[in-house]
Amino acid sequence: MSKGSKTIETINPCNGESLKTYPYQTDSEINDKLKLADTIFADWKTKSINERTELLDSLYNNLSHSKEKLSELITLEMGKPITESKAEIDKCLLLIQFYKKNAEQFLADVLIETEAHESYISYDPLGCILAVMPWNYPFWQVFRFAIPTLTAGNVALLKHASNVTGCALAIEELFLDSGFPKGAFQTLLTNHDTIEKIIGNTIVKAVTLTGSEKAGKSIAATAGKHLKKTLLELGGNNACIILKDADLDKYLDTIVKARMQNSGQSCIAAKRFLVEETIYDEFLEKFTEKIKALNYNNPLDDKTNMSCLARPDLAETLEQQVSKSIDKGAKVHYGNTRDKAYYQPTILTNISEDMDVFKEETFGPLAPIMKVKNLDEAIKLASKSSFGLGTMIFTEDYKTASKKVLDIEDGAYFINELVKSDPRLPFGGTKASGYGRELSKEGILEFVNKKTVFINK
Template sequence: MPIQTVNPYNSKLLKTFDELTDEQLEQKIANAHQAYQSWKNSALSERKALLLKVASIFRSKKSELAKLITLEMGKLIAQSESEVEMVASVYEYYAENAEEFLKDRPMKVKDGKAFVRLSPMGVILGVEPWNYPFNQVARLVAPNIMAGNVMMIKHASNVPQCAEMIEKIFKEAGAPEGVYTNLFLAGKRIAKLAEDERIVGMSLTGSETAGSSLGEAAGKNLKKSVLELGGSDAFIVLEDADLDLAVEKAYLGRFSNMGQACTSAKRFIVMDKVADDFISKLQLKITGLNVGDPMDPKTQVGPLSTEDAVKKLDEQVQATLKAGAKALVGGKRMDREGAFYEFTILTDIKPGMVAYEEELFGPVASFYRVKDEREAIELANATNFGLGGAVFSKDTDRAVNVAAQMETGMIFINENLASRPDLPFGGVKRSGYGRELSPLGIEEFVNKKLIRIAE
C-alpha cells in the first residue's frame, strides 16, 4: 500500500512512496545486522565524528528542513526552525558527552575488584511520530549510535519526506550502510519484526494503542522496549503565582505546535482565588490571532497535522460539550480549507466526560477551579497518564512539595515542560516506561555487563 504525504494547509497530495516488499525489508535487516558487527567495535572518536557531521548538516540545511516539516505536518515555520536547531543540539550533546556516559563504573566490593561496562546490544528498531519528525528520531538515534548500536526507523506515514531526509543526511555524513536505515512500512507490520532475532530492542513514541501493541510484541519475544506515549499534563497555578508568567507559559505550553505534543499543558488546574484573572488573561491571549499559511512567519495559528486529526479532536470536543461542559472560547473546527481547529478552552468538565478521561491532541485546554492545594494534587493525579506537569508559585519550596506528590515522570517549576538534551524524558502509568535524553537515555539499550576480578 503506498505511503502518501499530504499538505494539511490545503489538503494537496505532495508525494507518494512505495512500501517495502518483504524481500526489500529482509535485505535491510540483513544489512543492519551486518553493519552492527563492525560498528560495535568502532572507536568512540569515529562515532563522535559522524554525529557532529550530522549535526552540522542539519544546521546547514535548517531552512530547507524546516520547510519540509511545515509542508508535511503543518508546524509554524518559526517552530520548525527551532526544531531543527534542537535536533542539532541533541546530536552534539551525545557526541560530546557519550564517552563520559559510557565509562566503566567501579563497584565497591569487599575483596578483589569489579566494574560495570556498558556494551552495545545490536539492531534497535524505533517507531517514531509525526509531531516532531526530526527531533523525536534524534532523541533515540543519537545515544544509541554513540553506544555502538545500529538503528532502523519506521517513521509516521504522514511525514515520509522527513523520514527519507534523515537517512540521506546520515549517508551524506558518511555513515556506513546499515548504521541508520529508514523503513517505509505500514504500522501493522511492526509486531512481526519483534520475532526477528536480529532485532534486539524496540522503542516507540506514539499513542497508547500503538504502544500497547509494540510492548506486547516485544514482551512476547523477550525484547527490551521503551515506550513514550500520551499525556494529560496538569498545569497547576497556586494563588501566590506570578500570574502574567503563568499565563504566558500556559499559552506556550498548550498551543505551541498547535497543541500536538504529548507533554502539552492539557489541564489547567487553578486556585479559585486567581482563577478568574487567569482565565480572562488566557482568553485574551488566544483571541484575534492570525490564522493562515504556516509557511508565513506572520501566521500564529496553523493547521493540525491531518484531516483525521481534526475529525478526532472535534469528535472529542463535541462529545464533551454534549455531556454538559462549556466552551469559553472556540469549540469547533474552522470553516475554511485545510485541517484547522479553533483555539479552545473547555470548562465545567466532570469525571466521565471525554475531555476528563482522554488526551486531547490539539489546541484545546481543559480548565478546572480548585479550592486548595490538596484538591489540586488529587485532580492532577486523577488520570491514567503520568508524563509531565508544571507548578507555578513564588514559593519554590511549596511548589516542589506539590511536585513531589504528582504522579508523573517530569515536573517543571514556574515554566512549561520542555525537552532538553541534558534532562531525562519519560513517564509513568499509561504514559509509558523508560527514558530518553540525558545520561539515562544512553542506558536503555546497552548491556550493563558486570566484570569481576578476583584477588
C-alpha cells in the same frame, strides 16, 4: 494512504495538496535491510566512542546547513508553523552537541571495588534497535532516539509515521552524508501490519516507540512474546496548576505556549488547567485575550504561530471529544469551529471529572479550565489520570510547591515552567504514559548491556 495500498502518499494538511508518493518496500527489501544492519553492527560496535562521536560533528554541520530546507519539509508534511519547525531543528542540534560532549563519560567502564583483581561494569551495545516514531515532532523524536543509540554502538531501523515519510528519508540521508556507514541508520517504508514480523526477527534486539497508549500496548505485547526490551513514550494528560499567587504577567505566555505550541499536538502539553478560584476570573480573561491573539495564517510565514492539525481525522477526533463533553455540561467560552484539518483554538469551562476532555488525551488546541479551591485540591485532581507524563504548577511560593514532588506520580514536575524535554534531563512517563527514559545519561544507557566483568589473576 488507503488500506491495501502499495504506496505512501504524503499530503499537505493545510491545503490538502499531494506532496509526493513513495512505494512500499517489499518483504525482500526489508529483509535485506535487516541483514545489512546486522552486518554493519559487527563492525560498528568495535569502533571507539571517540570514532563515533567524531561523526556527530559532521552530522551537526550538515543538519545546520540544511535547516531551512528541512524546516520547510516538516511544515509541508505535518503543518506546524515554520518558526516551530526551525526550533525543532535547533533542538536536534543541541542534542547532538550534548552527546558529542558527554557520551564518552556516560559510556565509560565503571570500576567496582570487590575481592577480584579487577571488576567493572562494561556498557556494551545490544545490536539492531527498531524505532516506531510519530509525526508530531518528525525530526526531534527520531534524533532523541537515534543519537544516543548509535553513539552507544547500536544500529537503528526507523518505522516513521507515513505522513512524514519525506522527513524519515531525509534523516537517513543526513546520517549517510555525515559519514555513518550505510546500514547504521535505515528507514523502513512499510505499514504497521509488518511490524510484528520485524520485531520477531532475531536481528532486532529491542524496540522503542513514541505514540499512543494503544500502539504501546501492541508493541509491548509483541516484543514481550519474543523477550525483547521495549521503551515506550506514550500519551499524556498533563495538568497545569495556576495558584492565586501566580505572576500572570510574567508567565501567561508560557502557560499559553504550554497548550498551543505545535497546534496543541504534543504529548507533554498542558491539557487540563486547574485554576485556584480567587484568581480564576482574572486568569480566564487574560488567557482568552492571548488565545484570541494567536495568528492563523500560512504556516510558511514566520509571523504565523498557529496552524492546522496534521490530518483532518485528528481534528474530527478532537471535535468529538469536545461535543461529548458539552453534552455533559461543558461550556464553550471561546472557539470550537472546525474546517477540515483546521481547529480553532478553543476554551471550555464548567469542566467535570467524567468528561472526555478531563479523562482522555486531547491532541489539539483545546484548553479545558477548571476551578479549584486550593493547592491540595489541585494536586488531587492533577493525579486523577491514567497518564503520568508531567505536571506543571505556577506559583510564587515555589518552596511549598517543591514539597509536593512526592505527591505527583508523573515522570516530570515543573514549577513556573512548561513541561518540556531537555537533552540534559531524563524524559519519560509513568502509568499509561509508558516506561523507560530518553535523553541524558539514562537515555544512552537504555539500549546497552550493563555487563559485569570480574577478573582474577
